[in-house]
Structure formats: structure tokens, C-alpha cells
Amino acid sequence: MGGHHAASGAAAWVAIASTGPYTLGWYPLDATGILIGGMTTAGTALVCDWDHRHSTVAHSLPPVSNVVAAGIEKLSGGHRQGTHSLLGASVFVVLAAVASQFQVSTAVGTLSVGAGVLCMLMINLAAKALKLFPKSGWISNWIFALVMAGLVTWFAPEQWSWLPLSMLAGVVVHIVGDLVTTGGVPLLWPIVIKPPKFWRKIPVLNDIWRSNGALSVPLLGRAGSKREWLVLIPVSGYAMVGLCVAAWSLAESHVPAATALLKSLVGML
Numbered sequence: 001m002g003g004h005h006a007a008s009g010a011a012a013w014v015a016i017a018s019t020g021p022y023t024l025g026w027y028p029l030d031a032t033g034i035l036i037g038g039m040t041t042a043g044t045a046l047v048c049d050w051d052h053r054h055s056t057v058a059h060s061l062p063p064v065s066n067v068v069a070a071g072i073e074k075l076s077g078g079h080r081q082g083t084h085s086l087l088g089a090s091v092f093v094v095l096a097a098v099a100s101q102f103q104v105s106t107a108v109g110t111l112s113v114g115a116g117v118l119c120m121l122m123i124n125l126a127a128k129a130l131k132l133f134p135k136s137g138w139i140s141n142w143i144f145a146l147v148m149a150g151l152v153t154w155f156a157p158e159q160w161s162w163l164p165l166s167m168l169a170g171v172v173v174h175i176v177g178d179l180v181t182t183g184g185v186p187l188l189w190p191i192v193i194k195p196p197k198f199w200r201k202i203p204v205l206n207d208i209w210r211s212n213g214a215l216s217v218p219l220l221g222r223a224g225s226k227r228e229w230l231v232l233i234p235v236s237g238y239a240m241v242g243l244c245v246a247a248w249s250l251a252e253s254h255v256p257a258a259t260a261l262l263k264s265l266v267g268m269l
């Protein structure tokens, strides 16, 4: 479920960059980093499914993303194999770190081209999975992604350092999401250890260490189950509140006139 992964990714980012820092001292970011990082992490929470040609990410930038999907599927041994392992997760994080190093010097200063493009791809992906603009089609997704990536470049270019962390949060959330809902994930891939014969006959345990060697903690039942929705609603609510608070404080510091107007309008009601 693409949308579910995306919402959990955004929620994880709000926890890491906003709620966490005030209570546990994790990774404090200002409003730009919370808002844009949240949207980016909603996208990075989807890249693990790039091993599947019908996934949202496979269709995100045709025909390139489709070709990449076919390539990853081959390399990683099929859907929910290599990209859903510790090794696969590390590769995604390293790629994000490498991409964020790619800069170009221009007359207006150094531009973080790699980070900007990656952020844009991820936010476009998130907008698609979350159906932010269901009626207006793909152009709105791209414009939205471009504006968001532009906001970071404009207001906080030094903040690009969070991109690899966003990738890490996204892939971890994705793998954990699949671990608790689906047929499990091969965490140690390419090493696959299958359980012995007697194990496969023990109820409950054979659902945890599965006959194909995958690990599963089926707390939420099958993907799309009622239990999954029950968890998802508060998780999405938490992400929305976190991102809206960040958006508001960003607006307050950059377009104070607009927020003052809104406040007085609310006051009149």
C-alpha cells in the first residue's frame, strides 16, 4: 500500500525532526526542514518497492523509472527481496548521500543540484502516492515537488545534510511496515536461511520465520487489513498536524502579513 508507507514516512520524520528533539533531543530542524523533510521522507518510504514494475515509484518518471524498476527487480532477486534487506537499505542511504554531494558552482553561488533533484523526485513520488492532487493529474505533482525543492534551496540550502537521514528513515519505515503487514522481508538478504522442516509445522512460529526464509511479525494482519487502518489513521493524523504546524511557522516567518490576515479572519468568526 503505497499511500500507507508514505504517510508512515512523513510521521517518522515529524517524530525525528520535530517531536523527538523537544522531548528526547534527536535531530532538531527548523520549520523548512520539518515540512520539506516530511514530504521527502513520505517519498523515500516508497523506494524499496522500486523492485516491482507496478509500484508507484516505478511509474514516477516514465520511461526511466520503469527501466530502473526492471533492473532493480533483476538485481535484487525479485519483489520484496534485496531492496527490503539491511544491505538494500544501506545502498539507498549511500546513494542519497552521494547524490547530496553533487554540487555545481554558478554565478549566483553553489547549487546543490543532486540534493535538489533527489528531493524533487521524492516529493513528486509522495504527492502521487498520497493523492495530494487527485483531480489535476501529474503536472500538479511535479509543480508541487519543484516548489518544495526550490523552497529549501532558497531558504535553507545548508539543510540538505538531512537527505541521507530522510532516506534512512524512509527505508526503515518501509521495511518495518512490510514486516508487520505482509509475508515478511528477507532482512539478511542475500543470505537466506530457511527454517528446518519441523519448524514449518509449528503454528504462529512458522508465520514469524517463514518457509521461504523471510522474517515477519504479522501484528497488523495482511496488507490493507482493518488493523492496519486502525494504526494508520492516528499515524497520518500525527504527520498532518506536525507538517501543518511547520508550514504555519514557515509562513509566519516569511509571509507574516498573510498569517496575520488569516488570524484576524479566524478571530472574526
Ligand SMILES: [Zn+2]
Pocket: 048, 049, 080, 084, 174, 178
Ligand atoms: Zn515493500
